[in-house]
Amino acid sequence: MASDTDPDAREEDDAARRRRHRELQRELQKFASEFLIFVTPKGELVAASEYNTLGYAGDEREGHHIAEHIHPDDLPQIFDIIERARRTEGFDESVLARARHVDGSWRLFDARVYDAALRSDLTGAVLRVRDITEDHNAKVRGEGGDADRFLSLAEMLPLGILSADARGWVAFCNAAAEQIFSLPSDLLIGHGWEKAIHEEDRIDVQAAAGQVAATGVAQQVTFRMHRGAVPRWAHAKFVPLVQNDLVTGWIATIEDITDRRRAEGELAHQATHDPLTGVPNRVLLEDRLHQARARLRRDSTSITVLFIDLDGFKAINDTHGHQLGDRVLIEAASRLRAIVRDIDTVARLGGDEFVAVCESLPEDDVDVLVDRVHQALDVRMIIDGSDVRIGASVGVARTSDADGDVNELLALADQAMYRDKQLRKTR
Secondary structure, X not given: OOOOOOHHHHHHHHHHHHHHXXXXXXHHXXXXXXXXXXXXXXXXXXXXXXXOOOOOOOOOOOOOXXXXXXXXXXHHHHHHHHXXXXXXXXXXEXXXXXXXXXXXXXXEEEEEXXXXXXXXXXXXXXXXXXXXXXXXXXXXXXXXXHHHXXXXXXXXXXXXXXXXXXXXXXXXXXXXXXHHHOOOHHHHOEOHHHHHEOHHHHHHHHHHHHHHHHHOOOEEEEEEEOOOOOOEEXXXXXXEEEEOOEEEEEEEEEEEOHHHHHHHHXXXXXXXXXXXXXXXXXXXXXXXXHHHHHHOOOOOOOEEXXXXXXXXXXXXXXXXXXXXXXXXHHHHHHHHHHHXXXXXXXXXXXXXXXXXXXXXXXXXXXXXXXXXXXXXXXXXXXXXXXXXXXXXXXXXXXXXXXXXXXXXXXXXXXXXXXXXXHHHHHO
């Protein structure tokens, strides 16, 4: 090998390398309908057949890196197969990948990759490439008049449509799918559509699509999309494409259900929260109590319930009216939420009654929390210009029994609150 520090030797090596490249080019010229390229271990394109499926003329792209052409999502598998071809004697393997055409479109190629040493004394890999975009897409969509009708119907539907082969490679998407995924068609084709799915949901969607291809049984899945400033939800239904009793792929209908999810969420919130104060109502309170009891069997140590009744509230309603009374309730709920922990629950049962549920609250902190409730509510308030004063009677019930009745626990706290109210009246 020539020395790296000898300019004449390096020039000699370069000349010899160029001669070998020209010889390889002459060999590749034999193929009239396929595009062959030689890739050095550094990834450079150093030789190509005259016929170029990417649309470039002659040796226009010689010396450029292969990464400039391959779709970013497909680069890892291309680099992997080229490296294995370079290192594995007799290597010969095929792979599907997308590459950018000179007109800017992404084309699908079937690339056969083999060790360059099989046919020359060069170190690197040879890619024998066929453009199969049209054939592949036609095969996935179907043939003849049925395909035309399918395309026409797909573009008319308000649902997104994806059509893929048995390997899950999407060959067709309609305009509605582009809008739902917020991606142009060239980025949806192949596995690009999966990139728009939220990372936490992607594995479920891929599993549903894979199961259809493997079993021929339709699957449905709901997922989030992370593209755009506003999170969006979609629902996909995958159905198999079957020919001669074999699953040849799947068709998926994609529906944007963001507005429906939002409406359902609003209805669920209305059903479980007090419309005036926004805190949980009795329905959600009982659910939280049941959840807390279940956690007693695992990681929680206790459940502490505070039953809180506002003193003097009726007088405020009678004197100042219900509108100001509502403002007092809103303020009271806000103050209660401010003094409990984030993991605790403050709920309104109705009227002027509130409940706080605290899990794993140290016993020594219970009296401290009760004092904080009094400090927050046994005060004068200036609300809408009116000077009002309320107080709070507080009852406490506590349990560590995972088999206890949560309604009984709530009733015990209620009874303790009435005892406290009588004591406060006496004082």
